[in-house]
Amino acid sequence: MRDVDLLVRAAFLYPMSEGLPILADAEVAIAAGRIVHAGPRQPEGAWRAARTIGGSRFAALPGFVNCHCHTASIVFRSQTDDHAARSALFDVAFRMEKDVSEDEWAMCAEVGVAGMLRAGITTINDIWYAPHRLAETVERAGLRADIANKVFDVRLEALRDGDYSRDVRRGEARLREGVAFVERWNGAAQGRIRGRIGAHATDTCGPGLHREARAEARRLGVGMHIHAAQSAGEIEQIMAGQGCGPLEYLARLNVLAPDVVLAHLTFATDADLDAVAAADAPYAHCSTIYPRRGRYPRLEDILGRDIRTGLATDWMQNDPFEAMRNALNAMRLRLGRPDAMSSAQALWLATMGAARVMGLDAEIGSLEIGKKADLILVDLDRPHLQPFYGGYSALVYYARADDVRVAVIDGAIALEDGAPTRLDEPRALARLAERTPHWRTRLAALGSRAVFGPHCACCG
Ligand SMILES: [Zn+2]
Known part of the structure; x- marks a missing residue:
């Protein structure tokens, strides 16, 4: 016995x-x-x-491994679902998120973590604002997480006007915050929490900031987390400035490596995918968001290159069963074949595959x-x-x-x-509900047509 x-x-x-x-x-x-x-x-x-x-x-x-997400982003629920990727980011999220306080992100993180647990997600890979507030909730809730501060050196709210002017001081400050987070939290909660350096996207960090972020991640011995080839606006910007695709660009900067989790690759060219494969960089595939935006990444070409791939939920809709079904349906529609992906493969991508993406497959992802x-x-x-x-x-x-x-x-x-078991979910929900009218007013002021009131679609 x-x-x-x-x-x-x-x-x-x-x-x-x-x-x-x-x-x-x-x-x-x-x-x-x-x-x-x-x-x-x-x-x-x-x-x-x-x-x-x-x-x-x-x-x-x-447990499901969610290898790319923004737990606290639930503040945007229902606000970007009828938008293209560029508009969802440039018109809605980027203009609103600068005004959300750390306490508000903490409120959202708590409800977000409860939602992840309820969906069977036991590990997350998160890049967002107020990472230490998410880490506190993750530690308390008993979740496992890699967490990165969102680093960028542009005024996100100005991108919709094509204004990509670099604010080097802002970039430096956000990177310092990210480094401080890693120094404080990497290995915390009996090793359940690890830090990463999160260079937000190929276009929202200048080349200098990308290089510096890479150097800091190496110095700290942690991985990175980057959005890449996500929106048409990003592609235009990188093509115009660098004359190549965003992944080729990251490869030239010597940023790509096996420890850099790349989210999306939606607009990646063949040359981009070759660069990812050559660097053995892993890929987080967010199958629920892509159909919503009307463009699905070439997952068959990604898997065909043996790029380490896992399923993820990205933001606001954190149901891994839905993510698996969306991947299956999208692949079968794209290739016109019911054997384009199997149920077993979808479940593997949501567990072991995603653990491999995070470099955690020796410890989790299978029983x-x-x-x-x-x-x-x-x-x-x-x-x-x-x-x-x-x-x-x-x-x-x-x-x-x-x-x-x-x-x-x-x-x-x-x-x-x-x-x-370890979160006061009713209290967290009550706090969020109290704050919701404030966010609704703010979203309406930004011109959202997806809130109830004078702007709502049914009321004109
Ligand atoms: Zn994302």
């Missing part, structure tokens, strides 16, 4: 590890935050568990002996999931974020009965 801290029982176990099949009637035993058994249910008496959870109504799978215990339980006892036959498509095509009832991170239960 072996002493373990937590024993997780499941009707079906999805290990998501090379060569390991789905198992029925399985269990995961956890000691000191790590998996000591993930396989068939052992005979009674094999374990003396401090606690046993799960059972025959649950499927166990690795294997020796790995950190990051897993979730999906409740199968739901009308929309039954009858449940236990294949990949049974989960990927039918489950919803709300079906996730338990999330274990580092061996600790961070979500139970579908609610975060």
Whole structure:
């Protein structure tokens, strides 16, 4: 009999590890935050568990790894959904975000983290404002996170007018803030939190700032996080100034490397993708946002180049099941073939694939002996999931974020009965609701047509 801290029982176990099949009637035993058994249910008496959870109504799978997101960006919910990427960023987000205070970002981060946990996301890779406030919530909530401060040297709100004038002092100040964040938080929360240097995008940082950010990341021994080939405006700017695509440009600056997570690649050329592959830089694919913007990245060409790829949610809609289905549907429509992507591949991209993108695949992303215990339980006892036959498509095509009832991170239960265990979610929601009228007024003043009131579409 072996002493373990937590024993997780499941009707079906999805290990998501090379060569390991789905198992029925399985269990995961956890000691000191790590998996000591993930396989068939052992005979009674094999374990003396401090606690046993799960059972025959649950499927166990690795926690989702969200390798590119902006947890606090929920302030823009419903404000950019009917916009092209350029307009969503230049007309809405960039003009509003400069006026959001650190306390407001902290409010949004708390509700955002609760939403991530409820969706079965156990690891995030975040780049945004007020990173230390997100880190405080992540530490408290029990989530795992790589976090970067958003570094740029333009006036984001001026980009819609084509004004790319560089403010070197602003860039320097934001990079210093990012460095200070890494120095304070990298390795915090028993190693659950790591810092990254986040050069916001290829066009919103000048070449000097890109080089300096790269140098600081190397000095600190941390990775980077960059938006690349995201919008038409970015492409125009880089083409005009550099005469090449944004990834070729980053390669010339010697920024690209295996530790630089690149989000989007939506407008990447062949030469751009070749540069990414040559540098072995990994890619965060945000399948939910692309169809909304009317342009889908050439994922088949990206995977065809063996670029390390994972699924991510980007901003505001953080449902990994939706992300998997969007990737599947988009790929099948793009290539006109139902075998363009499989359910198993989608689930792999959302777990192991995304862990590889973050360089965390030796520790998380699959349920294997020796790995950190990051897993979730999906409740199968739901009308929309039954009858449940236990294949990949049974989960990927039918489950919803709300079906996730338990999330274990580092061996600790961070979500139970579908609610975060260590966050005061009702209080966080109440604070957000109190602030919402203020944001609505601000958005209306900026000309948003997606708020209720005189500007709303139905009222004219
Ligand atoms: Zn993003």
